[in-house]
Amino acid sequence: MSDELVFYTHPMSRGRIVRWMLEEVGATYRTEILGYGAAMRDAAYRAINPLAKVPALRHRGVTVTETAAICAYLADAYPQAGLAPAPESPARGAYYRWLFFAAGPVEAAVTNAALGVAVPEERRGMVGYGSLAEVLDALEDAVAKSEYLAGGRFSAADLYLGSHLMWGMQFGSIERRPAYEAYVARLAGRPAAVRARQIDDRIIAETQKG
Structure with missing residues (x-):
């Protein structure tokens, strides 16, 4: 099973929250940018998220949708980042x-x-x-x-x-x-919040230029 982490997002979506989380945990990830409309409604993406919305995550054969769930998943998947209190902690x-x-x-x-x-x-x-x-x-x-x-x-x-x-x-x-x-x-x-904003803002700028 591949350990690759794939992040499906749009730079003007709740995916910005997940981008920040990915930068905080220090994950190595591949980003798939999806445009609103046909790209998100495509059958291939609906197989990942039937609601045809972003963000979504694929990691170790697992699909995670819903931004809060993705954040909780990443906090547990990368415990060394210290972004979730230990289960036994008050x-x-x-x-x-x-x-x-x-x-x-x-x-x-x-x-x-x-x-x-x-x-x-x-x-x-x-x-x-x-x-x-x-x-x-x-x-x-x-x-x-x-x-x-x-x-x-x-x-x-x-x-x-x-x-x-x-x-x-x-x-x-x-x-x-x-x-x-x-x-x-x-x-x-x-620092992770700044990096995440810069990445998404750069993608927006590049899209507008194109």
Whole structure:
């Protein structure tokens, strides 16, 4: 079985999060850039991700989709990078909590708000996040309490949740709050984050020139 790691992405997608994760763990990987539309809907790619979206990963015969799942997979596949607390560590619970808080309540609440979907107050119990305001307040409390989310050190949970905050504040889907801005400032300057941005920005520039 080949150990080759193949990363399917588009430079203007959630694949930017996975690119950062790949750079953090120091993986050797091959990138397959897919254009939106026909390339992602092609039968060959649908065999990898039936939803015809990126990012996706192929590694050791395993296919992983969904950005949070890819980040969690890479953290475990490359333990030497130290991006996940050990399973027996008390910090493991916080790591899982905030990684999937971002993948669930944060993404759902922010997306619904952007689409103009208003959940009636009496129906908030039916959705996994209650209200956008409650989600943002919980998020603010989490990032204000300590430098990082799990065990006082940077992890894949910070990378994933921090990426949502960076993206959301940049495009106005998440309001700017001092605690958010202080938190993402600690993350954005990491060497792996800088490298990842440079790689994807260069691909965008080259595509536009072509």
